[in-house]
Amino acid sequence: MVEQLQLQTRGQGLYEFTDQLQGLVSRSGVEEGLCSLLIQHTSASLTIQENADPSARHDLEHWINRLVPERDPLYTHTLEGDDDMPAHIKAALTATSLSIPISNGRLMLGTWQGVFCWEHRHGGHRRSIAVHIGR
C-alpha cells in the first residue's frame, strides 16, 4: 500500500504524527511488515525522538539553530530567504526517509519513541510524506 500523508506545520519545530501513521498501518491490515516513509521536501525532514518530555525537542531545535545559523557569510544560495539554506543543511544532517518494522499490526517503536516531521522554515507549510506499507 502506498499513501500520502499531509501535515500542516506552523513554523520551525517538531510535529509528531505517530498516531496518523499508526492509523495508516491499521487500515492496511498488515500484521507483520515494514512501514517506510519519505518526506517530499528539501527544507523539512523526519526524525524519531523522545515524545515524553517537550524540553528535549526544544533543546534539539535550539542546538541545531546554533549549529546552522542564518545569514552565514558562507551562503550564496540566499534568494529564497534567510531560513532556506539552513533548512537544506539541516535536512541533509537529519533523515529524509525512515523504515519502521511492523509486528502484530503495530509500528515497532520503543516506549518513548515518536515519529516527527521537522519543519526547518519559519513559515507554516503543508508537508507531504509518502508512505509505503508492505509485508
Place this chain on the structure above:
Amino acid sequence: MVEQLQLQTRGQGLYEFTDQLQGLVSRSGVEEGLCSLLIQHTSASLTIQENADPSARHDLEHWINRLVPERDPLYTHTLEGDDDMPAHIKAALTATSLSIPISNGRLMLGTWQGVFCWEHRHGGHRRSIAVHIGR
C-alpha cells in the same frame, strides 16, 4: 520475518553486530530481498562504518563528543543526566533506521562496511533493534 535483536553495550562507543544480523538473514532463508533495522531508543543510534581499523571509530566518537558536549548552557532537558541531551542530539544527527539489500542470502555490504549500534550514554544498556527481512 520480523525479529528483535538484543545488544548489551558498555558505555559510549560503536558496537558491531554485522554477524548477528547476517545470522538472522541466513535463518530467514531470504536469498534476494531487503533487511531493514530500527533502533528502539532515542539515546543510541545505528551507523554503517569502516570495520577494519578501530582508529576510525575512535576518532568518530571523539569528534562527535566535541561537537555535542555535555553541560552545554543551552540545554534545559537536564533531569536525566549530563549525557542524556547530547545523546538525543547525536541520535538525531546519525541514523535511527537502515535498509540493506540482500543478494545470494548475504547482506550487500561493501568490503569494509560493518553495521554498528552507537551507544551515546556512559552507562551500559540493553539495546533492542527491530529487524524486518522481506523479499
Place this chain on the structure above:
Amino acid sequence: MVEQLQLQTRGQGLYEFTDQLQGLVSRSGVEEGLCSLLIQHTSASLTIQENADPSARHDLEHWINRLVPERDPLYTHTLEGDDDMPAHIKAALTATSLSIPISNGRLMLGTWQGVFCWEHRHGGHRRSIAVHIGR
C-alpha cells in the same frame, strides 16, 4: 529485484543519479512499491536534495567542509590521507541508506528533489550503490 548501480565521481561534491534510478524502477515493472538504496562505501554517502539550483549544493559542500575540516589535531586515523577521516565523519552525519516509495511506476520524489551520491574524497572513485525494488 536487486541491482548494483555504478557511478564514477570526480572529487568532492554531489552527483545526481535520479534518472538512472528511475530507469531501474521502470525496468523492474513495479507500479506500486518501494525502492531502497545502500551506498557500499564509508567515505561517500547518499542524500536527497534540491536539484534545481546548484548554489544550494555548493553551499552544502562548503558548509560541511568547514564543520569537518581536514588535518584536525583530534584525528588519529590519518594513514589513508587527509581527506579520509573527514569522509568517514561526513558519511556518519548524512545517509548511507534511503527508501523511496514508488507509485504508478515512478519514484515518489517531491518536485524539487533529486537523489545524489555525495563524494567526500578528493579523488575520483567508482562508487557502487545496492538497489532493492520490491512490492
